Amino acid sequence: MSKYKAVIGLEMHCEMKSQSKVFSNAENSYNDNPNANIRPLDMAFPGTLPTVNLECIRKSLLMSLVLNCKQPEYIYFDRKNYYYPDLPKGYQITQMHAPVGTNGKIIIDVEGHEKEVLIHDIHLEEDSASLDHYSTISLIDYNRSGVPLLELVTEPCFNSAQEAVAFLEYMRRIYQYCDVSEADTKKGQIRCDVNVSIMDEKDTQLGTKVEIKNVNSFSNVEKAILYEIKRQSELKEAGKYDEVEQETRRFDEESGTTIRMRGKVDAIDYKYFVEPNIPKLKIEASWLEEIKKDIPILPRERKQKYINEFGLSEYDANIIIKEKDYALYFEECISLGMPPKTVANYLIVQIIAYLNKEGLTIKEFYLTPKLLKQIIEELEKGNISSKQAKEIFNKALLEKKEPKTYLEKTAQLSDEKVLEDIITQILENNKKQIEEYKNGKTNLFQYFVGQVMKETKGKANPNMVRDILIKKLV
Amino acid sequence: MNYIKTIEELHEMLKNKEVTSDELVKDSLKKAHFIQDKCNAFVTILDDATGKEVNDDLLSGIPYGIKDNYSTKGILSTGSSNTLKDYVPFFTATAVKNLERHNLVPIGKTALDEFGMGGSGTTAHTGNILNPWDLKRMAGGSSSGSAASVAAGVYPFALGSDTGDSIRKPAAFCGIVGYKPTYGMISRYGLFPFASSLDHCGCLTRSVKDAALVVDAMKGQDENDLTSWDSQNIHLFASLDGKVKGKKLFYIKEIVNLENYPDASNELKEHLDNFYKTLDLLKEEGVTIKEESIDRTLVNAIFSVYQCLSCAEATSNMSNLTGIIFGPRGEGKNIYEMIKDHRTKGFSSLIKRRFVIGSYALQKENQEKYFVNAQRVRRLIVDKMNELFQKYDGLIMPVSTGPAPYIDGHKEEITNDNTTNLEEHLQIGNFGGFPSITIPNGFINNLPVGINITGKCFDDANILNIAYALESKMPYKNQVAPIIKEGPYE
Numbered sequence: 001m002s003k004y005k006a007v008i009g010l011e012m013h014c015e016m017k018s019q020s021k022v023f024s025n026a027e028n029s030y031n032d033n034p035n036a037n038i039r040p041l042d043m044a045f046p047g048t049l050p051t052v053n054l055e056c057i058r059k060s061l062l063m064s065l066v067l068n069c070k071q072p073e074y075i076y077f078d079r080k081n082y083y084y085p086d087l088p089k090g091y092q093i094t095q096m097h098a099p100v101g102t103n104g105k106i107i108i109d110v111e112g113h114e115k116e117v118l119i120h121d122i123h124l125e126e127d128s129a130s131l132d133h134y135s136t137i138s139l140i141d142y143n144r145s146g147v148p149l150l151e152l153v154t155e156p157c158f159n160s161a162q163e164a165v166a167f168l169e170y171m172r173r174i175y176q177y178c179d180v181s182e183a184d185t186k187k188g189q190i191r192c193d194v195n196v197s198i199m200d201e202k203d204t205q206l207g208t209k210v211e212i213k214n215v216n217s218f219s220n221v222e223k224a225i226l227y228e229i230k231r232q233s234e235l236k237e238a239g240k241y242d243e244v245e246q247e248t249r250r251f252d253e254e255s256g257t258t259i260r261m262r263g264k265v266d267a268i269d270y271k272y273f274v275e276p277n278i279p280k281l282k283i284e285a286s287w288l289e290e291i292k293k294d295i296p297i298l299p300r301e302r303k304q305k306y307i308n309e310f311g312l313s314e315y316d317a318n319i320i321i322k323e324k325d326y327a328l329y330f331e332e333c334i335s336l337g338m339p340p341k342t343v344a345n346y347l348i349v350q351i352i353a354y355l356n357k358e359g360l361t362i363k364e365f366y367l368t369p370k371l372l373k374q375i376i377e378e379l380e381k382g383n384i385s386s387k388q389a390k391e392i393f394n395k396a397l398l399e400k401k402e403p404k405t406y407l408e409k410t411a412q413l414s415d416e417k418v419l420e421d422i423i424t425q426i427l428e429n430n431k432k433q434i435e436e437y438k439n440g441k442t443n444l445f446q447y448f449v450g451q452v453m454k455e456t457k458g459k460a461n462p463n464m465v466r467d468i469l470i471k472k473l474v
Numbered sequence: 475m476n477y478i479k480t481i482e483e484l485h486e487m488l489k490n491k492e493v494t495s496d497e498l499v500k501d502s503l504k505k506a507h508f509i510q511d512k513c514n515a516f517v518t519i520l521d522d523a524t525g526k527e528v529n530d531d532l533l534s535g536i537p538y539g540i541k542d543n544y545s546t547k548g549i550l551s552t553g554s555s556n557t558l559k560d561y562v563p564f565f566t567a568t569a570v571k572n573l574e575r576h577n578l579v580p581i582g583k584t585a586l587d588e589f590g591m592g593g594s595g596t597t598a599h600t601g602n603i604l605n606p607w608d609l610k611r612m613a614g615g616s617s618s619g620s621a622a623s624v625a626a627g628v629y630p631f632a633l634g635s636d637t638g639d640s641i642r643k644p645a646a647f648c649g650i651v652g653y654k655p656t657y658g659m660i661s662r663y664g665l666f667p668f669a670s671s672l673d674h675c676g677c678l679t680r681s682v683k684d685a686a687l688v689v690d691a692m693k694g695q696d697e698n699d700l701t702s703w704d705s706q707n708i709h710l711f712a713s714l715d716g717k718v719k720g721k722k723l724f725y726i727k728e729i730v731n732l733e734n735y736p737d738a739s740n741e742l743k744e745h746l747d748n749f750y751k752t753l754d755l756l757k758e759e760g761v762t763i764k765e766e767s768i769d770r771t772l773v774n775a776i777f778s779v780y781q782c783l784s785c786a787e788a789t790s791n792m793s794n795l796t797g798i799i800f801g802p803r804g805e806g807k808n809i810y811e812m813i814k815d816h817r818t819k820g821f822s823s824l825i826k827r828r829f830v831i832g833s834y835a836l837q838k839e840n841q842e843k844y845f846v847n848a849q850r851v852r853r854l855i856v857d858k859m860n861e862l863f864q865k866y867d868g869l870i871m872p873v874s875t876g877p878a879p880y881i882d883g884h885k886e887e888i889t890n891d892n893t894t895n896l897e898e899h900l901q902i903g904n905f906g907g908f909p910s911i912t913i914p915n916g917f918i919n920n921l922p923v924g925i926n927i928t929g930k931c932f933d934d935a936n937i938l939n940i941a942y943a944l945e946s947k948m949p950y951k952n953q954v955a956p957i958i959k960e961g962p963y964e
């Protein structure tokens with residue numbers, strides 16, 4: 001570990017989910033056919049004008065509220081002017097003067113402690129086209145041109161790669177929970193710029209800031225930060241801190257290092273000015289109130305609820321809130337009256353493992369909460385053993401049949417008289433073990449249970465077996 | 475028949491079968507070729523154009539011209555620039571689409587100062603556009619070809635666009651009517667942008683009534699242009715009644731008063747004298763006209779504010795012209811060299827100079843001083859005008875310093891010439907998005923001059939009506955340049 005304090009800021013770009021693009025009415029969806037989702041504006045044909053997608057504005061305001069930001073009085077946009085082959089208009093429409101949210105904060109959990117993250121701003125903008133480079137030519141696909149992007153800029157408030165990644169993970173979840181984005185890093189829907197500087201623990205002045213552009217996965221964000229801290233620390237250690245320059249670098253995945261792109265003097269002057277083709281849109285307080293109502297319970301609040309109200313462990317709660325759909329599944333089970341702990345167990349041990357193995361999402365999972373209830377209910381009543389429950393679970397999944405189909409076949413042995421007879425017989429045959437049990441080897445209790453189950457081919461009602469055994473062994 | 479008529483008159487003839495739409499179109503094409511030889515007014519003449527069905531719509535079957543910075547589907551649309559010299563759009567500008575519904579027949583695409591930047595008609599990629607009244611003189615710009623062709627009687631109207639005075643000044647130089655309505659009344663979708671916050675669509679005609687008719691047909695809210703607004707309740711043509719008694723107009727002392735111009739030429743003196751005489755005509759109709767004084771600093775700032783804002787917006791608006799998606803591909807080892815080559819070869823030197831001005835004004839270190847301050851001054855000028863529009867129906871001003879200048883020796887430069895304010899004041903109409911119309915008001919040295927009326931936003935009908943009343947007091951309605959005597963006009 002470096003003896004210096006690292007100071008890290010993040011810029012997180014997230015592609016937004018919407019019917020159409022942010023400034024044109026082309027469809028906003030992933031399309032394998034290049035240049036299929038385009039309107040004249042997306043290729044900047046002369047005379048085209050931007051329109052505004054209100055759904056995108058609503059969603060960005062929702063995020064602004066979630067991040068406890070201040071909303072501007074009016075929504076308007078700016079042009080960021082620069083030439084690049086993926087930017088057909090020669091400018092990007094973005095928000096510089098009045099972002100949809102400024103001065104926000106949000107609390108995240110990092111390894112068991114709380115961390116307040118300060119949000120500089122969050123703004124709505126359009127994505128560029130995508131480029132495919134070949135040996136002698138490059139191809140441009142304009143499908144992505146004009147896709148709505150939310151750019152979230154934090155203050156330099158992180159002190160470790162771990163904190164930064166925890167924030168990104170948490171934000172990814174929030175985007176999903178709020179239905180603002182699929183936030184799928186594999187689809188390139190999230191891209192990050194990272195600022196890193198180091199300073200002596202006691203310093204009050206920030207060190208020289210290095211920006212790493214366009215890092216495409218969270219694990220690369222982590223690697224890039226760790227590498228930069230190391231690189232800068234080594235230079236500082238060697239008395240060569242003046243070689244750390246305010247510059248833009250990129251992360252090279254192959255070598256796991258960062259590589260210089262350009263220095264401060266080469267910084268581009270984007271000549272921002274207000275986009276004249278989009279009139280200012282007043283944000284009415286009533287609209288904000290409406291949007292507020294659409295904010296779902298966020299993952300952190302859910303987690304606290306799971307722990308405090310449902311008695312889950314923090315570990316289990318963390319796993320369930322990781323994916324919005326897990327949480328929704330879990331909560332639906334609870335609302336159907338199933339016991340939280342049992343459901344959590346099932347979800348974590350059986351269901352998620354199954355989904356991972358099969359490469360499915362929980363939405364595609366055959367056993368909906370209603371079907372799962374058929375198993376859990378019987379289990380709770382003690383009509384089936386947990387082993388039987390597991391078997392039914394597996395069979396139902398395999399044959400895609402309702403669990404109750406199998407329940408009838410595995411009707412439990414719950415006749416007290418019959419059970420008592422069996423147990424009496426077993427105890428007769430295990431006198432030595434009874435002796436040991438009474439002398440303190442209490443874990444032999446499970447041995448007796450096992451014997452009963454063996455005798456009944458697993459059909460004995462476990463709760464009843466337990467009760468009878470306790471009575472008889474006293 | 476020479477068919478140099480107003481739209482209403484032509485409609486009457488079409489209805490009475492004195493002429494067919496096809497005959498009108500053929501005649502118009504013949505004249506277009508004649509005036510093309512004389513004035514170089516067109517980028518494209520649509521020789522295959524044929525007549526359309528005539529119905530009760532006054533515009534049905536009538537030929538017209540389209541400025542070449544309107545996007546027209548399947549028809550070459552160059553903006554008079556080499557950067558788009560072979561560009562054939564696949565969509566039509568909303569304003570043109572609206573006109574198509576009226577069975578109008580486009581005859582040609584008219585040449586302009588490249589992308590509407592310039593007021594001389596000397597920067598089109600097809601060469602200088604000449605004034606039909608005197609071929610040594612400029613037609614004015616940027617709607618040069620539209621003005622020249624309408625003034626030569628090719629058809630009753632042509633479309634124009636106006637960012638500084640690009641409809642209203644060439645109209646004056648060519649002795650015709652030029653009208654740009656309130657900002658957003660006509661959708662800009664499909665108009666090649668010059669400076670979006672100042673760009674207006676409009677038309678050039680030979681009578682106020684025709685201008686009203688044409689804009690009635692062009693206007694309308696458009697979902698593709700967020701700055702357009704609903705004008706369904708505005709009926710310009712129907713509201714022309716010529717009743718102007720009790721109307722109040724003003725002119726700006728700091729611009730119009732001869733004392734501002736100690737070195738005034740005889741031409742300028744005559745022009746201003748003619749202006750005051752024209753005012754008397756309106757006074758006879760019961761219009762009150764007063765001189766108003768405006769802070770001279772504001773007046774002097776008009777042109778620099780315009781240069782600063784229009785050039786800044788233009789450099790950004792024209793950044794899509796890279797030769798990658800459309801326009802001729804540039805040559806070079808990498809994409810930046812290719813873009814540079816395309817733009818170096820594609821743009822005239824005037825545009826390049828304006829790009830430099832625009833970029834300079836937008837640069838981080840200059841932006842507050844130039845661009846942002848220009849926006850502030852624009853606001854001050856507009857506020858001042860709106861304050862005056864509370865008392866008055868409109869502003870009435872002479873257009874330019876006299877008739878069209880000679881082409882030889884013309885340079886577009888910012889000079890300290892004190893007549894700049896008189897040359898450039900129409901830009902006020904673009905700052906505020908005000909409705910503004912120029913009509914011919916006489917001759918100096920046998921060349922036409924014009925007068926302009928500008929009013930408050932959304933008050934187009936009122937402004938047109940005052941212009942209409944004034945027009946009927948003068949003998950210049952539907953006048954054409956004498957050059958037609960040499961041409962295929964009976």
